[in-house]
Amino acid sequence: MTDIINIALLFAAIRAATPLIFAALGGLFSERSGVINIALEGLMLAGAFTAAVITFQTGNPYLGMFLGIVAGGVLATIYAIACLKFEADQVVAGMAINFLMIGLPALISGVLYDSTGSTPQIDKAFKLPMIGNQLSYASILAFALVPLTWYVLYRTPFGLRLRATGENPQAADSAGVNVSKLRYISVILSGLLAAAGGAYLSIGQSSLFTKQMTAGRGFIALAALILAKWKPVPVLVACLFFGLMEALTIQIQGAFKMPSGEPIPVQFIEMIPYVLTIIVLAGFIGASRAPKALGIPYRKEN
Amino acid sequence: MNILREIVWPFVAVIAAFIVGGIIILLIGDNPITAYSLLLSNSFGSIRDIGWTLHYATPLIFTGLAVAVAFRCGLLNIGAEGQLYVAAFATAFVGIKFGGSVVDIFGKQENWSWASLPAFLLIPLCMLTAIVVGGVWGAIPGILKAKFGSHEVINTIMLNFIGIALVGYFTQYFYKVPGDPIQRTAEIGDAAHIPRLNEFLTFIPYDVPLNLAFLIALLMCGLVYVFLWKTKWGYELRAVGENPSAAEYGGISPKKQIIIAMTLSGALAGMVAIGEVQGTRHHYETGFSADWGFLGIAVALLGRNHPLGVLIAALFFGVLLRGEIFVDAFTRYVSKDLGWVLQAIIILFVACFQMYSKRKGGVVKG
Numbered sequence: 001m002t003d004i005i006n007i008a009l010l011f012a013a014i015r016a017a018t019p020l021i022f023a024a025l026g027g028l029f030s031e032r033s034g035v036i037n038i039a040l041e042g043l044m045l046a047g048a049f050t051a052a053v054i055t056f057q058t059g060n061p062y063l064g065m066f067l068g069i070v071a072g073g074v075l076a077t078i079y080a081i082a083c084l085k086f087e088a089d090q091v092v093a094g095m096a097i098n099f100l101m102i103g104l105p106a107l108i109s110g111v112l113y114d115s116t117g118s119t120p121q122i123d124k125a126f127k128l129p130m131i132g133n134q135l136s137y138a139s140i141l142a143f144a145l146v147p148l149t150w151y152v153l154y155r156t157p158f159g160l161r162l163r164a165t166g167e168n169p170q171a172a173d174s175a176g177v178n179v180s181k182l183r184y185i186s187v188i189l190s191g192l193l194a195a196a197g198g199a200y201l202s203i204g205q206s207s208l209f210t211k212q213m214t215a216g217r218g219f220i221a222l223a224a225l226i227l228a229k230w231k232p233v234p235v236l237v238a239c240l241f242f243g244l245m246e247a248l249t250i251q252i253q254g255a256f257k258m259p260s261g262e263p264i265p266v267q268f269i270e271m272i273p274y275v276l277t278i279i280v281l282a283g284f285i286g287a288s289r290a291p292k293a294l295g296i297p298y299r300k301e302n
Numbered sequence: 303m304n305i306l307r308e309i310v311w312p313f314v315a316v317i318a319a320f321i322v323g324g325i326i327i328l329l330i331g332d333n334p335i336t337a338y339s340l341l342l343s344n345s346f347g348s349i350r351d352i353g354w355t356l357h358y359a360t361p362l363i364f365t366g367l368a369v370a371v372a373f374r375c376g377l378l379n380i381g382a383e384g385q386l387y388v389a390a391f392a393t394a395f396v397g398i399k400f401g402g403s404v405v406d407i408f409g410k411q412e413n414w415s416w417a418s419l420p421a422f423l424l425i426p427l428c429m430l431t432a433i434v435v436g437g438v439w440g441a442i443p444g445i446l447k448a449k450f451g452s453h454e455v456i457n458t459i460m461l462n463f464i465g466i467a468l469v470g471y472f473t474q475y476f477y478k479v480p481g482d483p484i485q486r487t488a489e490i491g492d493a494a495h496i497p498r499l500n501e502f503l504t505f506i507p508y509d510v511p512l513n514l515a516f517l518i519a520l521l522m523c524g525l526v527y528v529f530l531w532k533t534k535w536g537y538e539l540r541a542v543g544e545n546p547s548a549a550e551y552g553g554i555s556p557k558k559q560i561i562i563a564m565t566l567s568g569a570l571a572g573m574v575a576i577g578e579v580q581g582t583r584h585h586y587e588t589g590f591s592a593d594w595g596f597l598g599i600a601v602a603l604l605g606r607n608h609p610l611g612v613l614i615a616a617l618f619f620g621v622l623l624r625g626e627i628f629v630d631a632f633t634r635y636v637s638k639d640l641g642w643v644l645q646a647i648i649i650l651f652v653a654c655f656q657m658y659s660k661r662k663g664g665v666v667k668g
Contacts, residue, residue, distance in 0.1 A: 103646065104643055271467050277460050281457065
């Protein structure tokens with residue numbers, strides 16, 4: 001066991017947790033304001049794809065990251081219009097966004113690179129910068145966003161209104177809060193953050209975009225958010241937990257053998273985070289309380 | 303008027319999706335008129351075309367019904383893909399083990415089967431396997447939701463990943479013929495095959511794989527309708543979908559209905575295996591589904607979660623799936639991924655238009 005638990009594992013866990021932290025914090029803003037965000041996966045993919053394309057074309061990862069985040073914001077705006085203006089079912093609309101982001105990057109990369117969904121490899125020099133050779137600055141940013149989110153949520157008028165809207169939009173409205181505007185801001189903010197997580201995946205952790213490269217991370221981030229009871233600091237802990245599990249699965253590969261002497265099949269290793277998500281959701285959701293108005297459209301009374 | 307309203311909005315959604323899709327095609331440098339005419343014109347021209355279109359529609363009828371039944375209970379089943387994968391592998395497993403399958407391993411014959419059942423036993427046994435295994439895989443998120451309240455959307459997505467990995471493992475390590483470069487199981491026994499329709503209807507060309515499963519799919523449309531609207535169980539299921547707390551007040555247990563709905567949903571998704579494994583391929587193959595489980599969501603929404611609507615929507619998507627091949631081959635840039643985009647836009651528009659039409663079959667908060 002000792003050769004598995006070491007400092008490299010810790011760094012690997014932080015790396016794996018980074019996109020989850022971005023996405024889960026994004027989900028936190030949206031859901032605390034009362035809008036379910038099952039579209040996190042698609043928003044991450046939007047960020048990942050745009051960042052990879054821009055970085056490959058310009059050689060500038062900062063521009064790539066920035067435009068990736070913008071793409072997430074644009075997509076989240078579409079989602080927000082569907083959910084808030086048209087009162088579309090939030091879960092259904094969210095899945096539509098996810099489906100869109102399976103197809104659209106593949107179509108565009110077909111035109112740009114004659115591929116079926118991936119971008120070419122980005123030169124190592126053009127990836128997001130690293131501290132030493134273990135961590136990306138993006139990880140630091142993700143960690144820094146946690147206390148910032150906490151501050152915004154609990155110590156600013158915006159945060160107070162956001163929480164009030166998610167719990168009781170009628171009361172917030174009569175207290176003078178523009179519920180609709182606030183929810184738009186929150187959903188768009190969640191798009192920006194989730195896309196940042198996606199961008200980190202493609203130009204930080206990896207060096208290209210591949211079709212559906214998020215591999216369910218948007219949903220795992222959502223599970224982390226539920227596990228964390230929609231609170232920023234527990235979100236960090238939950239994401240680190242999932243990150244640690246992902247890092248462990250990579251280390252387990254080859255380290256353990258089956259009784260027959262063969263290595264553990266890769267399919268079983270791949271399954272671990274997904275099984276874990278189900279167990280965590282089943283075990284902790286009872287103790288977790290969602291924002292009261294989550295998923296319920298609000299119509300202003302005249 | 304009500305019926306008219308039910309029909310108008312799905313049409314508007316489809317047209318809107320085609321317009322947005324056309325703009326996207328234009329932007330990526332192809333001609334939308336060419337792409338769309340390729341998409342739509344290869345589906346009705348001849349008996350062969352119609353046969354193929356119906357063949358493509360068959361799995362979508364099953365998955366569309368699957369998603370619709372769950373929707374009617376207020377649940378979004380995104381797990382139809384996983385359910386049909388697990389069911390398809392299980393069906394192939396039974397078809398091999400009880401079908402007297404003999405495998406040729408580098409010239410050496412090896413018997414992989416336990417028994418060699420006659421067709422009148424093996425065909426229903428395989429069908430039952432598809433239904434039961436799909437149902438079990440669907441029941442898991444239902445039980446998780448009923449017992450722990452965890453959201454079925456996340457759990458079904460996780461179970462998709464798990465199910466597909468699991469059957470991939472079994473295929474690769476145990477049921478693949480050694481030396482076969484394709485990730486697929488050995489062939490099921492002949493006795494497990496269901497007949498193709500061209501065996502009876504000679505006017506259908508020999509290369510059209512349309513089989514008995516299509517007729518079963520039609521039958522299921524009728525059965526689902528009868529179940530939902532003509533039985534007490536169906537009424538209870540819909541009551542929970544309309545208003546869980548009112549249903550509970552009326553003495554209906556939402557938890558029980560959630561488990562029932564997800565089990566039925568999984569069973570319907572699993573029935574895809576009947577057509578694909580027993581009818582078309584005669585083995586299980588990794589990646590055999592053209593995302594039918596996910597397409598089922600668009601089919602159900604477009605069909606307003608009604609069996610007749612599902613049938614019409616599945617035929618429409620059958621046309622698209624048939625046409626996609628031609629679009630892929632004869633346009634420069636437009637690929638099959640256009641399907642995901644159109645599907646996403648259709649779902650988005652239907653979801654948005656729902657506000658204007660009667661709120662029915664909406665997903666409850668999880």
